[in-house]
Amino acid sequence: MSKSVSPVPFTRPQVKVPPHPQWPTLTDVELSATKTRIKKLLARRDAVLVAHYYTSPDLQELAEESGGCVADSLEMARFGSVQNAKTLVVCGVRFMGETAKILNPEKHVLMPDLNATCSLDEGCPADEFSRFCDQHPDHTVVVYANTSARVKARSDWVVTSGIALPIVKYLSERGEKVLWAPDKHLGRYVQKLTGIEMLLWQGSCVVHEEFKAVALERIRKLHPEAAVLVHPESPEAVIGQADVVGSTTALIRAVQQMDNKSFIVATDGGIFHKMKQLAPDKQLIEAPTAGEGATCQSCAHCPWMGMNSLQNLEQVLDSGENEILIDAEVREKAVIPIQRMLDFADKYQKNKR
Ligand code: 13P
Ligand code: SF4
Numbered sequence: 001m002s003k004s005v006s007p008v009p010f011t012r013p014q015v016k017v018p019p020h021p022q023w024p025t026l027t028d029v030e031l032s033a034t035k036t037r038i039k040k041l042l043a044r045r046d047a048v049l050v051a052h053y054y055t056s057p058d059l060q061e062l063a064e065e066s067g068g069c070v071a072d073s074l075e076m077a078r079f080g081s082v083q084n085a086k087t088l089v090v091c092g093v094r095f096m097g098e099t100a101k102i103l104n105p106e107k108h109v110l111m112p113d114l115n116a117t118c119s120l121d122e123g124c125p126a127d128e129f130s131r132f133c134d135q136h137p138d139h140t141v142v143v144y145a146n147t148s149a150r151v152k153a154r155s156d157w158v159v160t161s162g163i164a165l166p167i168v169k170y171l172s173e174r175g176e177k178v179l180w181a182p183d184k185h186l187g188r189y190v191q192k193l194t195g196i197e198m199l200l201w202q203g204s205c206v207v208h209e210e211f212k213a214v215a216l217e218r219i220r221k222l223h224p225e226a227a228v229l230v231h232p233e234s235p236e237a238v239i240g241q242a243d244v245v246g247s248t249t250a251l252i253r254a255v256q257q258m259d260n261k262s263f264i265v266a267t268d269g270g271i272f273h274k275m276k277q278l279a280p281d282k283q284l285i286e287a288p289t290a291g292e293g294a295t296c297q298s299c300a301h302c303p304w305m306g307m308n309s310l311q312n313l314e315q316v317l318d319s320g321e322n323e324i325l326i327d328a329e330v331r332e333k334a335v336i337p338i339q340r341m342l343d344f345a346d347k348y349q350k351n352k353r
Helices: 028-044 057-065 073-081 094-103 126-134 149-153 164-173 184-194 213-222 248-257 269-278 310-319 328-352
Strands: 005-007 047-052 069-071 087-091 108-110 140-144 157-159 178-181 198-200 227-230 262-266 283-286
Touching: 028 047, 028 057, 028 310, 047 057, 047 073, 047 094, 057 069, 057 269, 057 310, 069 073, 073 087, 073 094, 073 328, 087 094, 087 310, 094 108, 094 149, 094 328, 126 149, 126 178, 140 164, 149 328, 157 164, 157 328, 164 184, 164 328, 178 184, 184 198, 213 262, 227 248, 248 262, 248 269, 262 269, 269 283
Parallel strands: 005 198, 047 069, 047 087, 087 108, 140 157, 140 178, 178 198, 227 262, 262 283
Antiparallel strands: none
16 A cells, blocks of 8 residues: 655754743642632633643643633634634644634734744744745645644645544545655654655654653553554554554543553643543553653653643733734635635534534
8 A cells, every 4th residue: 555655855953842841839729719810811801711632730621611622733723713702812832823813813812832832843944844845846735733824824735633634535535646744753654544645744743752662562561451542643663553543632532432441642641631531430551751762851741732831821811912923924825724624624524423
């Protein structure tokens, strides 16, 4: 089935990984008072929280308690677009805030920390990417949502991990060749399952890259009954051991729906909160990031997701600072492939029902 996967002769810029931020631990009384103040500020600004599964349990709970959502990146984009609120506060990483703004130019989009970027986004500079596209005009350009607005503006399709495979299958059926960026692991996984001809940008997620295949084999031997759940940003040899490969939502659903009593989970540890909430009787085991050759910098905790906290959320809601702004010309171009993805996902999910 496998056709050509041509790696790009490009060394991606060294992405500087920040230390994981430390936030003060709040007592129950402080936590409850902080949440109450934030809810008031949300009402005052006519704002709604849109949070990712990798953010802290406190933020996830607050998002849900206050009528917002906790979701994967596809659902975050969708949720923001159907809100009447004047302001969206995106607790996640920068590309998620930018996608929200691109889809909702009339709304204010705020983020607790504008430095909350993503190694995939950082590893795909727009000018270099654009030159690469220019060299391959016969390829359909498919970019992962974890990219800047300018990179999206240069693409034909945007995909998230939740919809990448069906979209690329569709392109494959139309006989198209794909130029894929930036995540080489997700790209290789999609290429393997579709057989499509693909040029791969050589980016990766510093968090998922740390999962270790040899150590995972060992843990699987200790827990032979456990199902292995893997996010497709992980290395090929880790994906190769998975019972389920999918988006954060797909992995959460697997814990709820599979009969297994235990699960080895290869993705950011933030996801455990929702998994425990929905399946409290299941045993969850972190996939190993240590072992031979380990250079663990983030140890299954995205440092950029960690930049979101109740403290800076409150500050931003109070001041109105940290607004996401997108150049109008870039937005006009970037909205097309994002909307194409959302329309495709709507139809695809309706047909599946
Ligand atoms: P999901 O779309 O699966 O939530 O993934 C986003 C992400 O950044 C994973 O690292
Ligand atoms: Fe980006 Fe990886 Fe963090 Fe997801 S976990 S936001 S892909 S750095």
